[in-house]
Amino acid sequence: MLRFGELEAAIMRAVWAAETPVRVRDVREALQRDRDIAFTTVQTVMDILYRKGWLDRAKQGRAYRYWATASQEDYATGLVEEALEAAPDQAAVLSRLVARLPSEEIEGLREALEESKHQEGLT
Template sequence: MAQFGELEAAIMDAVWDAGRPLRVREVLDRLDRDPEPAYNTVHTVTEILHRKGWLAKEKDGRAYRYGATKSREEYVAGLMDEALSVAGDRTATLARFVQQMQPGEAEELYHLLGQAKAREASE
């Protein structure tokens, strides 16, 4: 999984933050970029994200609306998995990652691991 480019990330953030499919014009209106990219540029990158499987498109009159096919959390989890796949020692990398967590995050991770272990035991 490759990391999004700068404009791809901004477009995905706009769609994720909206929580609903958007027209290209709506995406452009939500981008906080200086200088503002051209409509055609946003349309092209939106179509690229659609071809990559990150956005679904549905007809809306003469235009299309684009909605996320995966959540922001799924995207980040994929990046984390990719990062771990290049680590020489996954366990050491995970340990270092956990050491850098805030206390509340570590507690939440411990809770999630307990849930996963319980699910695994019940299967």
């Protein structure tokens, strides 16, 4: 799994934050809050993300509407899986990641682990 470039990541965050499919114009407006960026630059990068399979689109009138093909959580999971595959001690990496979590998220993780153990026992 390839990591996004800086602009790709900013565009994907804007798409993920939207509740409905977005136009290039919508994404550019969201990005304009932090940087001056040309419409054509956003359009080109969104087309690249479409060709890479991260975005899908449908024509509506004269403009395309774009939406993400995977959730932000799915993308982050892929990055973590890739990092774990490269680690000689996966448990140590996971332990360090867990140590950085807020306590309420650690509790949620405990519950997920218990559920996983329960499901494992059923199979």
